[in-house]
Amino acid sequence: MRAAVVDAVLAELSSGGYDALTVEQVATRSGVHKATLYRRWGGVDGLVAEALAHSAEAxxxxxxxxxxxxxxxxxxxxxxxxxxxxxxxxxxxxxxxxxxxxxxxxxxxxxxxxxxxxxxxxxxxxxxxxxxxxxxxxxxxxxxxxxxxxxxxxxxxxxxxxxxxxxxxxxxxxxxxxxxxxxx
Amino acid sequence: MRAAVVDAVLAELSSGGYDALTVEQVATRSGVHKATLYRRWGGVDGLVAEALAHSAEAxxxxxxxxxxxxxxxxxxxxxxxxxxxxxxxxxxxxxxxxxxxxxxxxxxxxxxxxxxxxxxxxxxxxxxxxxxxxxxxxxxxxxxxxxxxxxxxxxxxxxxxxxxxxxxxxxxxxxxxxxxxxxx
Structure with missing residues (x-):
C-alpha cells in the first residue's frame, strides 16, 4: 500500500505541483481509500513527508x-x-x-x-x-x-x-x- | 505607504510565519485599508513578494x-x-x-x-x-x-x-x- 500511495503522490506532484495535490486525487490514483489516507498520514503534508522518507530510502x-x-x-x-x-x-x-x-x-x-x-x-x-x-x-x-x-x-x-x-x-x-x- | 506595509508584513511573518499571515492583519498593523492592499498587491503572496523586493533594495x-x-x-x-x-x-x-x-x-x-x-x-x-x-x-x-x-x-x-x-x-x-x- 505504501508504495502505491508514494507513487500516486509523486505522480500528482509531477503533474500539478503542491498547490494541486489533494488527498482525493491520491486516493483515486492509488486505489487506497481516502479515509485510510487521512487516518494514516493525516493529510497532504503527511503524504508529502511519507514520499520524501521513501525517496531517502531509495x-x-x-x-x-x-x-x-x-x-x-x-x-x-x-x-x-x-x-x-x-x-x-x-x-x-x-x-x-x-x-x-x-x-x-x-x-x-x-x-x-x-x-x-x-x-x-x-x-x-x-x-x-x-x-x-x-x-x-x-x-x-x-x-x-x-x-x-x-x-x-x-x-x-x-x-x-x-x-x-x-x-x-x-x-x-x-x-x-x-x-x-x-x-x- | 509602501514602507508601512512592508514593515507590517515583516512583523507579521516574524511573529506567526507564512501560515498565519493574512491581509487583514497587515491592514490592521499598517493602517492601510484592506481593499487598498488587495487592489495593489492582490493578496498575501503579493505582499510577501513586495517585502522581498523592498529587502533586496535595502x-x-x-x-x-x-x-x-x-x-x-x-x-x-x-x-x-x-x-x-x-x-x-x-x-x-x-x-x-x-x-x-x-x-x-x-x-x-x-x-x-x-x-x-x-x-x-x-x-x-x-x-x-x-x-x-x-x-x-x-x-x-x-x-x-x-x-x-x-x-x-x-x-x-x-x-x-x-x-x-x-x-x-x-x-x-x-x-x-x-x-x-x-x-x-
Missing part, C-alpha cells in the same frame, strides 16, 4: 571510480540528472519543492538530506582509505560544499543548472578539500 | 578590508548575522521562508538573490583590481559558492549554522578561487 549507486575528483563529479552529476533530467527530474524536484512548502516538511527535508549527504560521503571516506586525503577530513562537509550550489540554484534562486556548473561545483569542493579547509 | 555595507580572504569572511558573516542574529534574523528568515512557500515567490526570490550576489561580487572585482586574482574570474560564482552552504542549511536542511561554519564556507570559496576553479 538505493542509488554511490560512485566508486578510484579517484576523488571523478567521484565528486559523479555525485554532482547525480544531483543534476536526478533533479533536471526529464526522465527523473519532475517528480524529485516537485517533491522537494512540495516539502519546502509544507508545514510538516522541515523534518522530512532534514532527514532526506542527512541520508543523502551521509551516503555520498562514502566517496570521501574511500579517498582517505586510499591515502588520497588525510584522516580527519569532514567527509559530509565536502559533499555539502560540492552539492549546496546546485540545491541553492534548484530550490532557492531558480537559476539554471547544467553539466559545466555541476563540474565546477565538484572542482571547487575538491580544491577546498585539497587545501585542507575541511580537515580538523 | 543598503548593506559591502566589506572592503583590502583582502579577499577577509572580505569573503565578512560576506558569509553578514549572511550568518542577517539570518540568525535575534536582532535581525527573525524577519529575514521568515521572509525567505515565506517566499519559498508562496506561489508568487519564485520570481521575488530570484531577484532578491541576484541583487545580493551581484552586490557582494564587488569584493571579488576589487581583488582583481588589486592584482590578487587574475581577470576573468567569475565573481558572482565565487560569492554563490561561499554563501550557498549557508543558504542550504538555513532554508533547505534546517541544519544549524555558526561562525565556524561561515568561516569555513568563505575559506572553501577562497581556496577554489585561488586554485583557478572560477577563472575562465
Amino acid at each position: 538505493e542509488w549507486a554511490i560512485p566508486d571510480t578510484g579517484s576523488l575528483a571523478d567521484d565528486l563529479r559523479a555525485v554532482t552529476h547525480a544531483v543534476l540528472v536526478g533533479f533536471t533530467d526529464p526522465a527523473y527530474g519532475g517528480a524529485a524536484t516537485a517533491l522537494i519543492s512540495a516539502a519546502l512548502r509544507s508545514t510538516q516538511g522541515a523534518q522530512a527535508l532534514a532527514s532526506f538530506f542527512a541520508t543523502r549527504l551521509h551516503d555520498a560521503a562514502a566517496v570521501v571516506t574511500r579517498a582517505v582509505e586510499r591515502g588520497e586525503l588525510p584522516a580527519g577530513v569532514d567527509a559530509v562537509e565536502v559533499i555539502r560544499t560540492a552539492t549546496a550550489p546546485l540545491y541553492f540554484r534548484l530550490f532557492i534562486t531558480g537559476e539554471p543548472l547544467d553539466k559545466a556548473i555541476a563540474d565546477r561545483a565538484a572542482a571547487a569542493a575538491l580544491a577546498a578539500t585539497e587545501a585542507g579547509v575541511f580537515t580538523a | 543598503e548593506w555595507a559591502i566589506p572592503d578590508t583590502g583582502s579577499l580572504a577577509d572580505d569573503l569572511r565578512a560576506v558569509t558573516h553578514a549572511v550568518l548575522v542577517g539570518f540568525t542574529d535575534p536582532a535581525y534574523g527573525g524577519a529575514a528568515t521568515a521572509l525567505i521562508s515565506a517566499a519559498l512557500r508562496s506561489t508568487q515567490g519564485a520570481q521575488a526570490l530570484a531577484s532578491f538573490f541576484a541583487t545580493r550576489l551581484h552586490d557582494a561580487a564587488a569584493v571579488v572585482t576589487r581583488a582583481v583590481e588589486r592584482g590578487e586574482l587574475p581577470a576573468g574570474v567569475d565573481a558572482v560564482e565565487v560569492i554563490r559558492t561561499a554563501t550557498a552552504p549557508l543558504y542550504f542549511r538555513l532554508f533547505i536542511t534546517g541544519e544549524p549554522l555558526d561562525k565556524a561554519i561561515a568561516d569555513r564556507a568563505a575559506a572553501a570559496a577562497l581556496a577554489a578561487t585561488e586554485a583557478g576553479v572560477f577563472t575562465a
Whole structure:
C-alpha cells in the first residue's frame, strides 16, 4: 500500500505541483481509500513527508571510480540528472519543492538530506582509505560544499543548472578539500 | 505607504510565519485599508513578494578590508548575522521562508538573490583590481559558492549554522578561487 500511495503522490506532484495535490486525487490514483489516507498520514503534508522518507530510502549507486575528483563529479552529476533530467527530474524536484512548502516538511527535508549527504560521503571516506586525503577530513562537509550550489540554484534562486556548473561545483569542493579547509 | 506595509508584513511573518499571515492583519498593523492592499498587491503572496523586493533594495555595507580572504569572511558573516542574529534574523528568515512557500515567490526570490550576489561580487572585482586574482574570474560564482552552504542549511536542511561554519564556507570559496576553479 505504501508504495502505491508514494507513487500516486509523486505522480500528482509531477503533474500539478503542491498547490494541486489533494488527498482525493491520491486516493483515486492509488486505489487506497481516502479515509485510510487521512487516518494514516493525516493529510497532504503527511503524504508529502511519507514520499520524501521513501525517496531517502531509495538505493542509488554511490560512485566508486578510484579517484576523488571523478567521484565528486559523479555525485554532482547525480544531483543534476536526478533533479533536471526529464526522465527523473519532475517528480524529485516537485517533491522537494512540495516539502519546502509544507508545514510538516522541515523534518522530512532534514532527514532526506542527512541520508543523502551521509551516503555520498562514502566517496570521501574511500579517498582517505586510499591515502588520497588525510584522516580527519569532514567527509559530509565536502559533499555539502560540492552539492549546496546546485540545491541553492534548484530550490532557492531558480537559476539554471547544467553539466559545466555541476563540474565546477565538484572542482571547487575538491580544491577546498585539497587545501585542507575541511580537515580538523 | 509602501514602507508601512512592508514593515507590517515583516512583523507579521516574524511573529506567526507564512501560515498565519493574512491581509487583514497587515491592514490592521499598517493602517492601510484592506481593499487598498488587495487592489495593489492582490493578496498575501503579493505582499510577501513586495517585502522581498523592498529587502533586496535595502543598503548593506559591502566589506572592503583590502583582502579577499577577509572580505569573503565578512560576506558569509553578514549572511550568518542577517539570518540568525535575534536582532535581525527573525524577519529575514521568515521572509525567505515565506517566499519559498508562496506561489508568487519564485520570481521575488530570484531577484532578491541576484541583487545580493551581484552586490557582494564587488569584493571579488576589487581583488582583481588589486592584482590578487587574475581577470576573468567569475565573481558572482565565487560569492554563490561561499554563501550557498549557508543558504542550504538555513532554508533547505534546517541544519544549524555558526561562525565556524561561515568561516569555513568563505575559506572553501577562497581556496577554489585561488586554485583557478572560477577563472575562465
